[in-house]
Amino acid sequence: MVSVTIAFAHHKGGTGKTTSCINISGFLALSTKKVLVIDLDPQANATSALGIDKNNLGESMYDVMVGAVKIEDAILETDIENIHLAPATLDLVGAESYLYRRNNRISILKRSIESIRRYYDYILIDTPPGPGLFIINGVVASDYTIVTLDPGVFALEGIETLSLIFDDINESSGVKINPRMAILTRCSKASLFAKITGKIDPVKEIRKGVEGFFDSVFTVPYGVEVYEAQLKGVPISHYKPKCKAGVAYKEIAEEVMR
Numbered sequence: 001m002v003s004v005t006i007a008f009a010h011h012k013g014g015t016g017k018t019t020s021c022i023n024i025s026g027f028l029a030l031s032t033k034k035v036l037v038i039d040l041d042p043q044a045n046a047t048s049a050l051g052i053d054k055n056n057l058g059e060s061m062y063d064v065m066v067g068a069v070k071i072e073d074a075i076l077e078t079d080i081e082n083i084h085l086a087p088a089t090l091d092l093v094g095a096e097s098y099l100y101r102r103n104n105r106i107s108i109l110k111r112s113i114e115s116i117r118r119y120y121d122y123i124l125i126d127t128p129p130g131p132g133l134f135i136i137n138g139v140v141a142s143d144y145t146i147v148t149l150d151p152g153v154f155a156l157e158g159i160e161t162l163s164l165i166f167d168d169i170n171e172s173s174g175v176k177i178n179p180r181m182a183i184l185t186r187c188s189k190a191s192l193f194a195k196i197t198g199k200i201d202p203v204k205e206i207r208k209g210v211e212g213f214f215d216s217v218f219t220v221p222y223g224v225e226v227y228e229a230q231l232k233g234v235p236i237s238h239y240k241p242k243c244k245a246g247v248a249y250k251e252i253a254e255e256v257m258r
Helices: 017-030 045-049 061-065 092-099 105-113 133-140 155-173 192-197 202-210 224-232 244-257
Strands: 004-009 035-039 083-086 122-126 144-149 179-187 216-221
Touching: 004 017, 004 133, 017 035, 017 045, 017 083, 017 122, 017 144, 017 179, 017 224, 017 244, 035 045, 061 092, 061 105, 092 133, 105 133, 105 155, 133 155, 144 155, 155 179, 179 202, 179 244, 202 216, 216 244, 224 244
Parallel strands: 004 122, 004 144, 035 083, 035 122, 144 179, 179 216
Antiparallel strands: none
């Protein structure tokens, strides 16, 4: 078995990278797929969202990225069957300056996971915002990238900026970044009044604008259940899978498996 490795990426914060990574991992796990979630964000939200106390860890992705330990020494079991976690801590902030002194700095993660890929069906990488070395390591290590977008007015500008970042990575490293899927998160339905008066539906407009960039585009409706699940430290698949957001993430996970 050789895993499929997927990065969740956007240079902006608050686009739903972590939420999408965790909730897709949950539905993959329910389908009996062996999943490893790698948390590359110093905020460690993916670590918390899987029920792991980020303030009480031994080895973490900081130690992996600075070469102190192998990634297998940092991986933890979670309470969710079929999901393992390579956790993050705030220490990752200090790792980036160290990486800039390394010749092979953009492919540290790619080389780290080679020895463990055979143990998992899917490796999902949650990257931080910003065009730094962690997002670069995430997308370089991946077979393809899922881009998450908020339904705001600057979403399309964000796609253009992200495309430039991916082009820069390609030019500097020779690695072709493959952004296969986009997920519009926290989407609200257009009101009946807006439909009657012919007002623009922002979600519809953004979806239309990004479809040319990706093989597939999905929307996930806003749902308070997503945040409730995060507070409980479980994916939506293991909390309320039949809520609207849960149904949407299940559909996305099925597309990932295809």
